């Protein structure tokens with residue numbers, strides 16, 4: 001029996017409904033094609049129009065209602081005629097806090113054919129996982145105003161760092177880093193200037209690191225971090241920081257990787273006591289609302305994260321592969337330099353799902369630059385596990401390759417390409433995902449030849 005998931009869909013304001021419509025269409029399609037799960041959606045119209053009509057963003061039983069769902073898919077909140085501090089606090093921050101979604105996870109990587117904006121950054125250099133403390137810190141809501149309206153008015157905004165809150169996000173970040181191939185974590189801080197909260201932050205990072213001896217970690221002041229992201233992006237993998245720091249850094253990251261329109265996020269309750277909430281990073285985007293040109297990828301990518309969190313890893317990977325392939329073939333909106341509108345990009349992704357490559361990646365086992373002699377190319381070779389087997393692939397790492405950069409892979413045999421269903425196939429495969437091994441620089445020094453040559457030959461023999 002396919003598993004059935006109940007999803008609360010909250011499109012919210014501005015371009016929220018446009019991109020959530022797109023995500024729902026893609027989710028419907030992937031559920032249909034995969035046959036392994038079903039999704040039912042309830043549309044909850046809690047946004048600024050609801051606020052203007054009722055005086056509240058969330059109905060009094062809103063949080064209890066949300067708890068009945070397996071997950072929440074959220075668009076954006078914010079309207080020109082409502083102060084941002086009201087809309088953000090009364091809806092988004094209330095949900096994140098009350099549902100104890102204390103880990104905000106934001107993957108950022110360059111998709112095929114999207115050039116990074118900085119000439120210092122090569123597409124393959126950006127494959128980051130941001131972990132943002134999502135329940136306290138600078139957005140704890142502590143503070144107030146006194147002497148309102150007088151010349152000596154005073155306002156305080158107090159950042160809160162609790163041992164419990166910092167420890168749980170550090171553990172989550174170290175676990176996330178440990179689950180990724182590079183096992184590398186950077187702890188963002190500002191403990192030189194903020195000598196109480198962020199000194200505690202640093203101390204707890206140090207304590208928690210002892211539970212994760214396999215994770216290599218370093219510490220970075222947030223100001224220097226911006227420079228490192230631009231100048232030395234390949235030195236980063238998993239990044240953890242406070243509510244405010246990662247809010248800012250992840251927007252910079254998204255812009256470096258192409259556009260804020262592709263940035264996805266998950267508000268996770270790691271205890272699974274409450275539903276987690278998945279949303280594009282961008283806001284309501286008043287300037288393009290109603291024009292039909294919003295980039296839907298951030299919302300669609302977020303829905304892939306939702307499937308993964310629900311345990312539907314293959315469905316999630318199908319969506320990600322379809323996104324990659326659509327981008328590789330130039331099906332993008334204007335913010336990424338393309339000519340398509342929201343609906344056309346969505347249709348392109350759905351058509352990729354409708355005609356999936358029969359074998360799709362479930363992860364990579366390794367990459368072997370040493371085996372270049374087996375191919376007629378000068379890229380690296382990898383072995384990818386597919387449903388129903390493994391294939392040898394050519395990792396197209398050159399920028400001018402028309403199929404894109406490192407995250408596009410080309411399946412090959414010893415001579416020529418592998419035929420899948422009688423046709424040469426280019427498989428868009430994320431080889432640097434959580435199952436994979438980041439494939440280039442850091443592996444070059446390793447000699448896997450003896451260990452993997454028999455596997456490699458056996459896999460070739462299968463085809």
Ligand SMILES: NC(=O)c1ccc[n+]([C@@H]2O[C@H](COP(=O)([O-])OP(=O)(O)OC[C@H]3O[C@@H](n4cnc5c(N)ncnc54)[C@H](O)[C@@H]3O)[C@@H](O)[C@H]2O)c1
Nearest residue numbers: 076077078079084261281282283284285287288294295335
């Ligand atoms: N999570 C959220 O709901 C969230 C996040 C950020 C901002 N906001 C709210 O949204 C409103 C507007 O905020 P803002 O202008 O600072 O940020 P924004 O993210 O809405 O827009 C910033 C810029 O990015 C562009 N952009 C954003 N998403 C895009 C997409 N999918 N495709 C193409 N271009 C895209 C916009 O056109 C705009 O030029 C405010 O009310 C703010 O409070 C909400």
